[in-house]
Amino acid sequence: MNRLSQETSPYLLQHAYNPVDWYAWSDEALAKAKSENKPILVSIGYSACHWCHVMERECFEKEDIAAVMNEHFVCIKVDREERPDVDAVYMDAVQAMGVRGGWPLNVFLLPDAKPFYGVTYLPAPNWVQLLKSIDNAFTNHYDELAGSAQGFVDNMVLSETEKYGLNAANGNYSVDDLDEMFEQLKKHFDTENGGTDRAPKFPMPSIYKFLLRYYDVTQNPEALAQLELSLNRIALGGIYDHAGGGWARYSVDEDWFIPHFEKMLYDNAQLLSIYSEAFMLTQNELYSDRIRQTISWLKNEMLSQGGGFYSALDADSEGIEGKFYIWTEDELKDILKEDFSWFAKLYNVSKNGNWEHGYNHLHLTNFASQTAKALGIYTEQFEAKYKAALEKLVIKRAERIRPGLDDKILTSWNGLLIKGLTDAYRALGDESIREMAVSCGKFIASKVTLNGQLRHSYKNQKASITGFLEDYAAVMEGYLGLYQITFDESWINQSRLLADYTIDNFYDQTDGYFFFTDAQGEALIARKKELFDNVVPASNSIMATNMYTLGKILDREDYLSLSDQMLLKMHKILKTDLQWVTNWGALYCLRLTPTAEVVFVGSDADSLRKDLDRFFIPNKVVLGTATTSGLPLIQGRTDRNGKALIYVCFDKTCQLPVESVREALEQISG
Template structure:
């Protein structure tokens, strides 16, 4: 076993038996490169990455390949989820080289850690040839490599505000600008299959978040129609696990049919919130069903005994991608017995299979009941029969070899999940969901917080790695969500503590954005800022949203000004190509019209809040107390005639208090 056997990351441990003399990222490896004047190979991936496993099997497990790597390079393995800072720096370098980013990411560095070349996956013969060519260039053309590396570093250290021309806008926030963003975004809609018009298809929660808020403001029916089309196909297609719930990372085709079978915590965390919001708006039972089943899957399979949530399930098992989730016709016949005939018609099961090697994957394009009616198999007892059939498949899957579990617990992804749970609780009102969210918050507070600071990763009872901006942003958002479903001031206190620490240790006053890394953390060759929303929103857009919500709840003008400064500088990009900044656009929606400040005072505050939260009112903050509170929005607020009162306010100006949710909603218009 190599030295990775001493690590805790599941991805690094997967490489502990490689004949490659791997180092983890750290001073030992970097100093060795300088001492021996060797180039560095940094190979970055993650435990659920299919092509990372393929490259390991084809190259890193073979002695002849390892011999070349060990002779000429200092080889470093990095878990991108454990060290997103290292990944961000060298992914930026790869893209500056003109190569499309992805994982596995293999970057070659000079002994001083400056990058000069990079690739993603390569088959073994090409990989060995590249290793020899890079070594030859290092030995015989060092000056050229050094000049090239300097150019890449200059690009990497250029401030993002300068690189993207970010300047403050004085135009304010208008519906006309929102319409312009929507029209630009809609040019790339897939109006037949949902999502964006490309393959592979990724669920993009921040796009749907923006569209829901845009619809709330404009009532544009096309915006809601695109959300519903997308969510229906994501809920019914093969990207969703029909047996026990949860979503795979993406669909390799444009039909949402065959997924890349890995299940990531961050996808499921965000989709919970989106489906819950969509349910609040539409009352579509498909959405509530997907939320309920996915929470059940998370609780049963992804929650640690300590209370935190694991990071991912692998795509592969038994050496086959998706093997845990796919079925042979004969196997289904044996399991389902008399129910097989109608089940096979529902899912088009065949001996040839609808995927590879005679395997069938469960996939629908329309509601279950509508598909059953069209197939002539619907009856009064169909819903129960369908539920029973899926239960049989779930029980059968228990005996299969499970996909690998990435059991590290990340503060950032757990924060995203807690926020998804708080939104789900607001929509569904199930107290077990609130308990799950609160327990998740307490886990982070008790296990991953030390002296008012967060740790990034937790495993086997130990924390590691100084937290990144993504951790603070996601956890602050989670705490704000927890406060608004519990009215427990603890969560506000902690959100403020973390926000103030973030401003002190991450904020760059020169351009008004936050660095990704803590000023007290490890210094890399570049200190990056994350501005663009992807499958996970940019940590800066999340912080801008957090500061806005905190500013509204606490009447903190400094927070509100900082949020406004961050958003206003994004105006040019918002209008030019909004699809890469849709979480920023969702915040823009909130600033286009006044944010409702809902204050609830009295013994029944929690019950009224619960009733109020069932409705889709995205542009609001909610505060409450059973007795009294020093919060600005609750000062001098009292019950009305002995009854719990609801105050609907805008910009600290309140309408007359009411004692029913119906009346409060009427005041909201």
């Protein structure tokens, strides 16, 4: 074993038996590089990463290759999920070098940790050649490397305002500008398969969130059509686990057919939110079915005893990508017996396989019942038989060797899941979902919050690593969701404390955005900010939305003003290239029209809230109490002779209280 055997990260532990003399990211490793004047190799990945495993097998497990690495480099392994700050700094540098980013990410640094070269996956011969070239350059061309490295660092320390030419627009939000944003986004639509017009295809929740809010504001049918096409294909295609529930990280093709089989908590958390809102809007039962199945998978396979959720399931099992999820024709015949014939037609199962090496992967392009009718295999018992057939596959699959579980609990991803569960509860009204959400919130509040500060990771009964902005942003979002489905004001109080902490320790007064790292945390060669939305929205866009929501609930003008300042500076990018800032765009939609402040007061407050919440009303905040409350928007509001009342307000101006949800909906819609 090498020294990684002392770590808790599942990814680092995967490399504990490599002959490479790995260090974790640490002062010890950085000091060694300086004292021995050696270049540093930082190799970054994560436990569920297929190509990380391939490079380990081909390179890092080989004695001869490890000998070259050990002789000429100080070798550092980084779990990008544990240290997103380190990953962000060196990913930024590699992309500045003109290399397309991805994992494994292998970056070469000078002894002072400044980067000068980087690559992603390389096969063994290319890797060895690169190691020798880097060693030669370090020995014979050090000054050139140092100059290049300094250039990359200078680029990284530019403020976002300087780098992207951000300037505050006027304080007006306009539907014309919003329409212009949509037209820019529309250029990238795949109108045949859904999603955007590129492969591989990633689910992009913030794009779908924008489309939901844009449609709510404008009723533009194009937005709804693209949203439904995308969500239908993502729900029916091979990226979804038809037997066990939950989504894989992405599709390697443009048809959503074959996934990269790892299942990540952050994808499933966000897709719960999106499908929940889409179900409220459309009442499409495919969406509610996927929500229930995914929550069942999360509960059965990802939930820890304490109420927090694990990070990921690996893509590989038995060293083969996707082996846990794919089937031969003979296996399916043996399991399904008399049901095999129609099932094979439904899923295009064959002896040669619908994928590769004789394997079949479950994938649909249309609703199962409609496909069955088109194929002439639909009967009155179809739905029951279809469900039973999938359950048989789940039972048989449980006998297989399972993919590896990354059992660290990440605060940020759990915050995203709390939000996903609160949205799922609002859509479906299932009390067990609310219980899961509250339990996860209590886990974060009790296990990873220390003296008012968040820790980023939890493993082996221990919280570690100073929290990042993504932790504070996602947890705040989750807590705000919890308050609005429980009316438990402790969640609002904790949100306020987290908001104030981030302003004090993350906010850059000069630039107007939040740094990714805590001022009290470890200092790297650059202190980054995260502005652009990707598969997970930027922590700054989540925080701007939080400040708006919390400002509305608490009637805090300082929070509202901060949110507006952040959003308005993004105006130029919003109008020219919305695809990279769609979560900001979703906030822009909220700012176009007054936000409904809906207050429930009385003994039936929760049941009335539950009835209202099943409707799609994205531009609202919900407050309530069974008795009295000190919250500004509730003060002075009472029930009526024991009868619960609903107060609908806009900009703190309230309409006459009503007793029914129907009347409240009329007031909200104007």
